[in-house]
Amino acid sequence: MRIACQQFAPEIAAFDVNRAASSQRIRAAVGQGAELVVLPELTTSGYVFSSREEAASVAIPVDHPLFAEWAAEIAEAPGGRGLVIGGFCELGASGALYNSAAVVSGEGLVAVYRKTHLWDREKLFFEPGSDPPPVIETVAGRIGVAICYDLEFPELTRSLALRGAELVAVPTNWPLVPRPGNEHPPEVVIAMAAARTNRMFIACCDRSGTERGQRWTQGTAIIDCDGWVIARADAGAAVADVELSRAREKRLTALADALGDRRPELYGDLVREIPWGG
Amino acid sequence: MRIACQQFAPEIAAFDVNRAASSQRIRAAVGQGAELVVLPELTTSGYVFSSREEAASVAIPVDHPLFAEWAAEIAEAPGGRGLVIGGFCELGASGALYNSAAVVSGEGLVAVYRKTHLWDREKLFFEPGSDPPPVIETVAGRIGVAICYDLEFPELTRSLALRGAELVAVPTNWPLVPRPGNEHPPEVVIAMAAARTNRMFIACCDRSGTERGQRWTQGTAIIDCDGWVIARADAGAAVADVELSRAREKRLTALADALGDRRPELYGDLVREIPWGG
Numbered sequence: 001m002r003i004a005c006q007q008f009a010p011e012i013a014a015f016d017v018n019r020a021a022s023s024q025r026i027r028a029a030v031g032q033g034a035e036l037v038v039l040p041e042l043t044t045s046g047y048v049f050s051s052r053e054e055a056a057s058v059a060i061p062v063d064h065p066l067f068a069e070w071a072a073e074i075a076e077a078p079g080g081r082g083l084v085i086g087g088f089c090e091l092g093a094s095g096a097l098y099n100s101a102a103v104v105s106g107e108g109l110v111a112v113y114r115k116t117h118l119w120d121r122e123k124l125f126f127e128p129g130s131d132p133p134p135v136i137e138t139v140a141g142r143i144g145v146a147i148c149y150d151l152e153f154p155e156l157t158r159s160l161a162l163r164g165a166e167l168v169a170v171p172t173n174w175p176l177v178p179r180p181g182n183e184h185p186p187e188v189v190i191a192m193a194a195a196r197t198n199r200m201f202i203a204c205c206d207r208s209g210t211e212r213g214q215r216w217t218q219g220t221a222i223i224d225c226d227g228w229v230i231a232r233a234d235a236g237a238a239v240a241d242v243e244l245s246r247a248r249e250k251r252l253t254a255l256a257d258a259l260g261d262r263r264p265e266l267y268g269d270l271v272r273e274i275p276w277g278g
Numbered sequence: 279m280r281i282a283c284q285q286f287a288p289e290i291a292a293f294d295v296n297r298a299a300s301s302q303r304i305r306a307a308v309g310q311g312a313e314l315v316v317l318p319e320l321t322t323s324g325y326v327f328s329s330r331e332e333a334a335s336v337a338i339p340v341d342h343p344l345f346a347e348w349a350a351e352i353a354e355a356p357g358g359r360g361l362v363i364g365g366f367c368e369l370g371a372s373g374a375l376y377n378s379a380a381v382v383s384g385e386g387l388v389a390v391y392r393k394t395h396l397w398d399r400e401k402l403f404f405e406p407g408s409d410p411p412p413v414i415e416t417v418a419g420r421i422g423v424a425i426c427y428d429l430e431f432p433e434l435t436r437s438l439a440l441r442g443a444e445l446v447a448v449p450t451n452w453p454l455v456p457r458p459g460n461e462h463p464p465e466v467v468i469a470m471a472a473a474r475t476n477r478m479f480i481a482c483c484d485r486s487g488t489e490r491g492q493r494w495t496q497g498t499a500i501i502d503c504d505g506w507v508i509a510r511a512d513a514g515a516a517v518a519d520v521e522l523s524r525a526r527e528k529r530l531t532a533l534a535d536a537l538g539d540r541r542p543e544l545y546g547d548l549v550r551e552i553p554w555g556g
Contacts, residue, residue, distance in 0.1 A: 263406075
């Protein structure tokens with residue numbers, strides 16, 4: 001399966017511009033033979049909203065024609081089995097806003113995931129999702145979804161692996177933070193560890209540009225199931241060919257197994273609402 | 279608090295040699311002002327046993343005088359508040375063997391942790407521990423323990439953080455595995471991610487040498503609560519001065535909190551005995 005993460009710069013509060021740009025990026029990826037196209041978080045809206053009203057002005061419901069446009073582009077993917085996973089600003093039926101990711105096949109919208117771990121000021125604009133992320137069964141393998149800050153909760157990536165995800169697609173907007181010069185961005189280190197401890201692939205699609213003074217890490221990375229970065233954004237896209245079935249093998253040696261060696265009876269603290277240190 | 283991880287090469291099945299070497303390493307670390315001294319996994323026995331009988335021949339009970347010797351050495355630490363955390367091959371009351379870590383203060387043995395995630399052939403020699411690792415309250419801060427492969431279970435490091443650990447000491451024996459030339463050892467990447475996602479320090483003490491053909495990574499690393507490596511083994515020891523209280527701050531921004539933003543109601547899968555993909 002060829003994966004393309006299309007790192008680009010959505011424009012704040014400019015839905016029509018982003019609508020055209022996102023479809024164009026899917027087309028370009030398909031033109032390079034991609035079957036799985038990952039777009040950044042909040043692709044259709046930009047990120048640094050000045051108010052909830054501004055976010056609402058570019059929010060779209062799940063029956064918006066944008067997804068049919070994405071479907072028409074990805075329908076051209078090799079073998080007719082392409083998938084797009086991209087972030088958008090969702091308008092819920094009740095008027096609530098969500099930081100969501102759409103999963104779109106050549107047939108149309110397959111699933112929507114509403115980010116469950118909201119970062120910082122997102123809490124002022126969005127409601128957190130109440131459902132765990134989907135794991136989509138495809139011909140090429142099982143694909144899970146997470147959005148940006150979700151990745152910093154190892155419980156979430158682990159639970160995706162336990163539910164059979166062989167690859168996790170991660171639309172993201174990573175604000176640039178300090179790091180030692182010889183190191184990966186910290187979010188990439190976290191993704192590498194999640195990939196290795198769970199023996200699954202992770203494809204993170206970051207955004208680029210500077211928005212209202214906010215610089216972005218531009219850290220797009222495709223990580224293999226051994227935990228190593230196999231593609232970074234180069235001229236905007238990170239592209240890699242992967243064999244998802246490798247992620248079905250959780251054995252590390254004849255006597256060790258990354259998931260089978262878990263001790264769930266010792267992990268009860270993780271699902272209780274306890275204050276840390278309590 | 280000054281931490282010293284004393285990376286050295288225990289000798290297989292040579293208890294007396296290792297007993298002397300371990301005490302000497304504690305003395306050397308204390309001579310450099312260390313208050314927390316971390317020793318490798320199975321410091322007293324070596325690792326590559328040819329049989330369970332060989333492991334049993336160097337196993338010791340928790341009332342063995344070795345721990346009084348370690349206590350006498352660490353009692354000389356600055357302020358009289360030193361702590362040693364080191365691996366040993368434990369002989370249980372019933373004759374069972376455990377891959378254990380001892381926590382020893384100037385007063386004597388404070389706690390024993392029996393490794394709960396046994397790696398590969400360890401399963402042929404050892405029983406897995408049935409209790410979660412301890413978190414020790416000290417004047418300098420709260421210190422948790424894990425052993426080697428335990429670290430590859432993010433549930434374990436997370437649960438230590440939730441129980442208030444500000445630093446996790448990790449006696450380890452990391453077999454050398456392939457990695458890209460510009461990368462940290464994979465176990466260090468995993469420790470970096472655990473340190474950053476939990477906002478806690480992690481001090482891993484690996485071993486050195488080659489034992490019965492097995493090469494070791496020699497990847498000893500002290501990692502700060504931002505997830506960056508601040509000391510590696512240099513002439514056998516990694517030494518760093520850390521302020522453990524930094525790990526009490528879990529806020530990432532005014533509106534984001536590394537532990538407070540968890541969604542425990544979504545993590546139920548982690549504590550159920552389900553086959554992966556099931």
